[in-house]
Amino acid sequence: MPQDSNSPPGRSSLVRGHALDAGFDEARIAAAKAPPILSHFRRWVELGRAGSMEYLNNQADRRSDVTVAFPWARAVVVAAVQYDTPHPYSTAAPKDAAWIARYAWGDDYHAVVRARLEALRASLGQAFGSFESRAYVDTGPVAEKAYAVAAGLGAYGKNTCVLNQRLGSWFFIGVLITDLDLEPDAPTTDICGSCRACLDACPTRAFPEPYVLDARRCISYLTIEVKDAIDPELRGSMGRHVFGCDICQDVCPWNRKRAVSGGASFEPREGNVAPSFEELARLSPEAFRERFSKNPIKRSKRRGLLRNVAVAIGNAGASRHQALLEGLANDEDPVVREHAVWGLDRLRSRLADKGYPGSGRV
Numbered sequence: 001m002p003q004d005s006n007s008p009p010g011r012s013s014l015v016r017g018h019a020l021d022a023g024f025d026e027a028r029i030a031a032a033k034a035p036p037i038l039s040h041f042r043r044w045v046e047l048g049r050a051g052s053m054e055y056l057n058n059q060a061d062r063r064s065d066v067t068v069a070f071p072w073a074r075a076v077v078v079a080a081v082q083y084d085t086p087h088p089y090s091t092a093a094p095k096d097a098a099w100i101a102r103y104a105w106g107d108d109y110h111a112v113v114r115a116r117l118e119a120l121r122a123s124l125g126q127a128f129g130s131f132e133s134r135a136y137v138d139t140g141p142v143a144e145k146a147y148a149v150a151a152g153l154g155a156y157g158k159n160t161c162v163l164n165q166r167l168g169s170w171f172f173i174g175v176l177i178t179d180l181d182l183e184p185d186a187p188t189t190d191i192c193g194s195c196r197a198c199l200d201a202c203p204t205r206a207f208p209e210p211y212v213l214d215a216r217r218c219i220s221y222l223t224i225e226v227k228d229a230i231d232p233e234l235r236g237s238m239g240r241h242v243f244g245c246d247i248c249q250d251v252c253p254w255n256r257k258r259a260v261s262g263g264a265s266f267e268p269r270e271g272n273v274a275p276s277f278e279e280l281a282r283l284s285p286e287a288f289r290e291r292f293s294k295n296p297i298k299r300s301k302r303r304g305l306l307r308n309v310a311v312a313i314g315n316a317g318a319s320r321h322q323a324l325l326e327g328l329a330n331d332e333d334p335v336v337r338e339h340a341v342w343g344l345d346r347l348r349s350r351l352a353d354k355g356y357p358g359s360g361r362v
């Protein structure tokens with residue numbers, strides 16, 4: 001029986017349809033009330049697990065309940081944009097090249113998802129007339145995953161990513177907070193079962209318990225959010241990651257199906273899949289700007305990327321890269337220089353372990 005588009009369920013069905021038309025792969029609706037999981041948010045911050053991400057430390061109240069910042073909110077439309085493309089996972093990548101996380105291979109997702117949210121907002125304006133709303137991807141005071149889970153867009157994985165049975169977890173979340181009276185969708189229940197592949201695969205042991213991340217240990221945080229020196233204790237476990245990390249999603253069985261592709265926007269720009277250390281280590285400030293304009297990597301700035309490259313070369317342990325580290329040890333940036341010195345030491349000790357003559361270790 002067709003639904004009355006003036007009833008809350010009818011409006012919700014219309015919203016979901018408009019979201020698909022706007023380019024989202026799936027959309028669901030949550031009530032604008034704090035999902036139960038957000039009762040842990042404040043404690044998580046108090047335990048220091050947000051590290052230096054001040055926007056989380058300072059906004060625990062607002063992020064624990066969307067109606068604190070937006071008292072008029074009645075519903076949160078949460079929508080998914082798939083970003084997977086048919087290219088190998090980091091676990092199958094060459095051992096002597098760098099790794100950029102999959103989500104950062106193509107266009108800047110903020111712009112892509114934002115444009116689709118704006119298209120959705122415009123079409124809902126035509127359907128319902130004027131309404132109050134805020135659209136966010138990442139940058140608003142909203143715990144997007146918690147509302148996505150409340151709406152049944154997916155379930156929390158033990159790796160703390162939102163997992164959808166059809167899309168896996170390679171999707172971005174966009175939210176449209178509205179004062180529209182919409183019928184909320186039902187949440188999905190746990191889909192991890194007894195699996196713990198992500199917990200066991202994390203090289204920095206960033207999960208103090210299933211479903212909880214200590215961001216301070218996560219390679220994504222270390223390579224993107226840390227602005228100066230990376231904790232020396234963790235550098236040796238960071239492998240060849242120079243921006244973000246995919247491991248706990250690469251090993252997830254729900255990501256093996258790869259049924260949906262994110263399309264052209266997220267196809268890797270040339271050289272972004274397993275880039276060579278030679279190219280990255282020699283990026284001048286101008287070359288960095290040109291190479292990563294309109295791409296998420298611009299966020300780490302040249303300093304952050306080359307610092308990460310220095311650590312990754314040390315971890316990769318290939319003797320032919322020694323000269324690159326010697327070059328970085330003379331870089332104009334003191335943070336890059338310090339990490340290059342660490343990288344040289346790490347490289348020499350790795351070569352010594354392999355029995356290379358002249359590796360500087362006896």
Ligand code: B12
Pocket residue numbers: 037038039040041042044053056063101102103137138139140142143144145146159160161162163169170171172173174211212213215218220221224225243244245246248
């Ligand atoms: C801060 C942040 C990060 C941080 C922290 C990650 C994290 N897990 O929170 C860092 C820099 C590490 C990060 C990394 C990544 N991120 Co990020 N990140 C965010 C951001 C901006 C905020 C997330 C947040 O509020 N975290 C705070 C913690 C408290 O939230 P939580 O993990 O959901 O924690 C809940 C549970 O742990 C539970 N809990 C806590 N303690 C306890 C204790 C008990 C006993 C229990 C039962 C439960 C429990 O309650 C918490 C909520 O209250 C969001 C965008 C947004 N505005 O929401 C994107 C977002 C989460 N990131 C995203 C992505 C893509 C990534 C990466 C995959 C990128 C990459 N490849 O490197 C990785 C994934 C790493 C991982 N395993 O999570 C996507 C995730 C999409 C999806 N399908 O899930 C988002 C939604 C961005 C977007 N708009 O698409 N990210």
Ligand code: SF4
Pocket residue numbers: 159201202203204205206207213217218219220245246247248249
């Ligand atoms: S993204 Fe990497 S470092 Fe972070 S929790 Fe997952 S496997 Fe661990």
Ligand code: SF4
Pocket residue numbers: 157158159160163191192193195196197198199248251252253254
């Ligand atoms: S790897 Fe296993 S435990 Fe981790 S999120 Fe995927 S299904 Fe859940």
